[in-house]
Structure formats: C-alpha cells, structure tokens
Amino acid sequence: MKIWVIKIGEPAPNDADDTRLYRTGMLAQMLAEQNHTVTWWTSTVNHYQKEQRFHENTTVKINENLDIVYLHSLLYKKNISISRIINHIGTAHQFEKLSKTRENPDIILCCLPILELCEAAIRYGKEHNVPVVIDVRDLWPDIFLEFGKSWSKPLLNLLLTPMFNTVRSICTQATGITGVTPEVVDWALEYANRSKSEWDQDFPLAYAPEIPTQDLISQSIDKWKSLGICQTNNKFIACFCGTMGKHSELETLIEAAYRLKQTNREFQFVFCGSGDRYDYYRSLAKDCDSIIFPGWVGKVDLFTLMKMSSVGLASYASTYIHSKILTNKPIEYMSCHLPIVSSLDGKLKSFLSENQCGITHPNRDVDSLVNILIELYENPQKLQVLSTNAKITHEKNFCPDKVYGAMIKYLESLDNSVKQCL
Numbered sequence: 001m002k003i004w005v006i007k008i009g010e011p012a013p014n015d016a017d018d019t020r021l022y023r024t025g026m027l028a029q030m031l032a033e034q035n036h037t038v039t040w041w042t043s044t045v046n047h048y049q050k051e052q053r054f055h056e057n058t059t060v061k062i063n064e065n066l067d068i069v070y071l072h073s074l075l076y077k078k079n080i081s082i083s084r085i086i087n088h089i090g091t092a093h094q095f096e097k098l099s100k101t102r103e104n105p106d107i108i109l110c111c112l113p114i115l116e117l118c119e120a121a122i123r124y125g126k127e128h129n130v131p132v133v134i135d136v137r138d139l140w141p142d143i144f145l146e147f148g149k150s151w152s153k154p155l156l157n158l159l160l161t162p163m164f165n166t167v168r169s170i171c172t173q174a175t176g177i178t179g180v181t182p183e184v185v186d187w188a189l190e191y192a193n194r195s196k197s198e199w200d201q202d203f204p205l206a207y208a209p210e211i212p213t214q215d216l217i218s219q220s221i222d223k224w225k226s227l228g229i230c231q232t233n234n235k236f237i238a239c240f241c242g243t244m245g246k247h248s249e250l251e252t253l254i255e256a257a258y259r260l261k262q263t264n265r266e267f268q269f270v271f272c273g274s275g276d277r278y279d280y281y282r283s284l285a286k287d288c289d290s291i292i293f294p295g296w297v298g299k300v301d302l303f304t305l306m307k308m309s310s311v312g313l314a315s316y317a318s319t320y321i322h323s324k325i326l327t328n329k330p331i332e333y334m335s336c337h338l339p340i341v342s343s344l345d346g347k348l349k350s351f352l353s354e355n356q357c358g359i360t361h362p363n364r365d366v367d368s369l370v371n372i373l374i375e376l377y378e379n380p381q382k383l384q385v386l387s388t389n390a391k392i393t394h395e396k397n398f399c400p401d402k403v404y405g406a407m408i409k410y411l412e413s414l415d416n417s418v419k420q421c422l
Contacts (some may be wrong), residue, residue, distance in 0.1 A: 001036045001415050002103070006110040006117050007135075008043035008091060010069075015046060015053070022328065023137075023205055024111065027404045034408060038106070041117075043091050044070045048274070048296060049078050057094055063294035063304045071095055078276055079245060080220075092116035099124055106415050108132045109178075112188075113140040115163060118170045122407035127171025131175035131418050133199070133411070138183045139321045141167065146247075146319045167191050176414060178407070180205050181226035181347060182326040189290055199414055205328045206403035207335050212300045227292055231308040235266040238341070239305055240313040241297075242329045245277035247322065249315045249364060254285045256369045261290050265377055270305060272297045306336035310383060311376065318345035318363050326351060330358070336348055341372055341384035357389040 007024040021029070024040065031038045044054045058070045073090030076083035078087045090400050108123035125132035141163035145156055171177060171192035176199030179185040183323060189195070213219070224230060228235065244250060253269060260267045269291045271281065277295070285291040297305070306312065312333030316322055323346025330340050330348060340358030342348055343365075352358035359376075361368040376383045399404075 001031075001107065002040060002105045002138075002196060002414060003031060003036055004042045004105040004108045004121075006095070006108065006121055008045070008114060008117070009047040010042070011038075011046075011048065012042060012068055012070075014055075014060055014068070014134065016298065018300050020089065020209070020299035020302065022207075023404075026400050026406060028066055028208070030256045030400070030404050031408060031411075032063060035065060036408075038066045040066070040068045041095055042068060042070060042175075043087070044072045045087060050075070054252050056167055057098060069098060071098070079243075085157045088116045092120045095121050096124070096399070102131055104128045106130070107411060107418075109135055109200065109411065111135045111137050112167075112170065113138055115140060115166050115170065117282065119166060122173050124171055125175070126173070131414060132173075133176045133178055133414065134170060134174040136177065136179035136188050137322065139184065139187055142187075143319075143321045146321065164191075168193075175418075176200055178203055178410070183326055183347065185354075187324065199410075201410055203403055203407045203410075204326060204398060205331050206398045206400040207328065207331045209303045209306075209332075209335050210299060212303060216300045217304055220301045221308075224304060224308070225299060225303070227294060229268060229270060229292060229305070229308070232266070233290070235268060236311075237268045237270060237305075237309040238311050238313055238373065239270045239272065239309040239338075240315060241272040241302060241306075241332065244273055244278045244281055245270070246276070247317045247319060248275070248277065249317055250277075250281045252343065252364050252366055252369060253290060253313060253315050254281065254288065255366045257285070257288050257291050259366065259370050260373065261288060263374070265374070267373065267377070268292070270294065270309070272302065272305065304334075304335065306338055309338055311341045311373075312338040314340055314342035314344055314348065316344055318343065323347060331394070331398045334390040335397065337387045337391040338396075339376070339383060341369070341376075341388055343369075355389055355393040357386055357393045359386075 005028055010022045010024050011019045025094050028040045044052050045421050046053055052075050054070050057072050060068045071091045071094035073087045108121050110118050112118050121132050139158045154161045168191045171188045177188045179202050182202045185200055271293050274296050282293050314330050322344055333340050342360045343363045349360040359372050361372055
C-alpha cells in the first residue's frame with residue numbers, strides 16, 4: 001500500500017536524537033516497518049520550538065519506505081495568531097503544488113486540524129479517485145468558541161460560519177472518519193450529517209517510551225540533580241509536562257505548591273514545556289523554590305523525570321473540547337506507571353475513576369488539590385495501588401503496537417475494499 005499521511009505540528013524523527021514521536025510519527029514508522037510506502041507531509045515549522053527546520057520545501061528520506069516532505073510556509077511564534085493562520089494557508093498551497101509532482105497514493109490519511117490541508121487532501125482525492133480518511137485530533141473550529149465570553153458567542157458563531165461550513169464539507173466528502181475517542185468520531189459524523197459506517201472508527205492516542213541506555217539515564221539523573229531534582233525516600237515529585245497556554249491551569253498548582261511548602265513536607269513540582277503563558281507562570285512561582293521550570297525536555301530526560309516522580313499532573317480547564325478527548329499527556333504518564341492528578345472533567349475523569357489510576361479535583365480548587373497530594377504523600381500504599389493500575393491500564397489500552405497495529409489493519413482493509421470495487 002502506498003499511503004500519504006498529512007499532519008503538521010508533531011515532532012519528526014529527524015528533529016533531534018532525543019525526539020519522542022507522537023501519533024503520526026509512530027504510525028508512519030510502523031507502516032514503513034510493515035513494508036508500506038509512506039510519505040508524511042508536514043511543515044518546515046517546528047511547532048514546539050517555533051523554529052524553521054528548513055527554509056524551502058525539503059524532502060528527507062528516513063528509510064527505504066518512509067519519506068518526509070517538509071512544506072515551507074511562514075514561521076509563527078504564537079499558537080493563536082494571524083501568522084499561524086497564514087502558515088496554514090501557505091502550507092496547504094505548497095501541498096497542492098508539490099502533490100502534482102508525485103505518483104498517486106492508494107490512500108490518504110489527513111489529520112483535522114488543519115482545515116486548509118484537509119480541504120486540499122479532499123480535493124486531491126476527488127480529482128485522482130483516491131480515498132481520503134480524516135483523522136480527527138481536535139474539534140476545530142468549535143474550540144474557538146471557548147476563547148470568548150458568553151456575550152460574544154453569537155458574534156463568534158457568525159465569524160466562524162465559514163469554518164463550520166468547511167468542516168461540514170470535509171467530513172461529508174471523507175471516505176472514512178477516525179478519531180481519538182468515540183465522542184470525537186460522533187462529533188465529525190454530526191457535521192457530516194450521516195450515520196456511522198464501517199469506515200468510521202476510533203483509535204485512541206498511544207504511547208510507549210523508548211527505554212534509554214543506563215549511560216543515558218545516568219547522564220539525565222546528573223542533569224536533574226544539577227537543577228536540584230533528585231529522588232529520595234521522603235521526596236514527593238509531581239511533574240507537569242505540556243503546553244503552557246490558555247487552557248492550562250498552573251495557577252492552581254502554583255498556589256498549592258506555596259501552601260504545601262508551609263507544611264514542611266518534601267514536595268517538589270517540575271513544570272516541563274513551553275507556551276504562550278510560560279513567562280507568566282514563572283513569574284507567579286518566582287518566590288517558591290519547590291517549583292522548577294526546566295523548559296522543553298527531550299525523551300530521555302522526560303523518561304527519567306517521570307520515573308523519579310510520584311504523580312503526573314493534568315491541570316487544564318474543563319472545556320467542552322477537553323471533556324471529549326483523552327489527551328496525550330495522561331497517556332504518557334501512565335506509560336511510566338504514574339498515577340494522575342487531574343482537574344479535567346468529562347472523558348478523563350470518568351476514565352480515571354473506572355480504572356482507579358488517578359484522582360480528579362474540581363477546577364481551580366486549591367484546597368482539594370492540596371488535600372489529595374497530602375493524602376498520597378502520607379499514604380504510599382494507596383499511591384502504589386494507583387501506580388499499578390496505571391501500568392495495567394496503559395498496557396490494556398494505549399500500547400502503540402496494539403492501537404496503531406489496529407489502525408494499520410483498518411487502512412489495509414479500506415485499501416483492499418476500494419481496489420475490489422475498481
């Protein structure tokens with residue numbers, strides 16, 4: 001099978017030696033390992049580092065079966081900005097231009113967002129009689145409704161009408177729809193105004209850490225020690241790894257850290273990542289030496305940190321969008337057997353409760369968060385039970401071989417079905 005995978009905004013395998021791949025990267029590698037010919041279309045812009053990987057359209061051959069095409073467009077520095085919108089339009093234009101020079105694939109898997117790329121993929125599929133699967137990762141443009149005040153919603157709905165119509169067109173014309181939860185697939189089918197078919201299926205996000213060599217782990221431990229982070233019998237390390245943006249609620253974590261510092265218990269909070277609110281959160285935490293901001297970290301350092309930590313923190317606003325999605329960070333935590341302390345209502349809350357692998361506190365409720373952390377600090381047996389359940393839950397639901405293996409079988413079945421109809 002010759003397949004095109006279209007997804008920008010994810011780490012690529014040649015970004016750096018310590019890059020950890022996400023859904024598209026893992027799926028592309030697994031497809032290539034199973035002797036499928038894969039072209040991954042992505043952007044020259046490294047979304048996390050906010051840097052240009054290349055300054056022109058560039059194709060990199062990763063191995064015999066996997067090429068990555070980097071589409072050049074405008075660099076953006078903020079996730080919510082005019083320059084990012086221009087980037088998306090330019091990236092889609094470059095895809096339409098370069099795709100004309102390539103041999104037709106058997107199937108296209110395009111991720112939503114980005115709307116402009118999805119539109120371009122649908123147009124290509126219609127013109128060349130190639131089936132297009134839309135893999136829904138985030139509920140665009142619905143997510144933008146959450147940025148405004150209640151009084152502004154009618155105006156936002158009006159302004160977003162062209163985008164709503166675009167999503168409706170994309171989902172209606174797609175050969176199949178996949179998504180990270182059943183709720184996400186149902187959301188897309190509602191836009192498509194049709195019932196579910198055999199080609200509409202959900203596949204969760206999946207993650208499994210590469211186990212570093214002992215030498216790399218030792219180097220990473222030394223690096224964390226230089227920042228004052230090391231595991232001892234009495235120390236309770238709580239880590240947050242992710243984007244520090246509008247929907248993150250690190251204010252609650254920071255206030256909890258200040259309060260816990262007064263209890264003379266050995267708590268330490270490590271906030272890894274970057275984002276539009278990074279400087280704001282650092283400023284809030286400047287007088288609390290139990291909070292460390294190491295910035296963005298690679299896969300070895302993240303693995304080592306999670307292995308040293310007691311819990312993983314999923315501190316986000318419980319928006320309509322987040323209530324329908326299991327985000328990737330809790331899955332990463334579970335891959336290292338970390339119990340999860342979360343503020344998210346909806347899908348993640350019910351999942352943690354059903355599997356007994358984490359605890360949810362109400363949004364912005366510092367008292368509740370402090371009580372949960374003290375309880376886990378004082379009750380290592382309960383912490384161990386949650387950790388064991390996190391391990392079991394990850395192995396059952398989120399192993400890449402299982403999840404993306406099933407996704408590959410789905411794509412193969414669709415390809416075979418289409419070929420039988422020709």
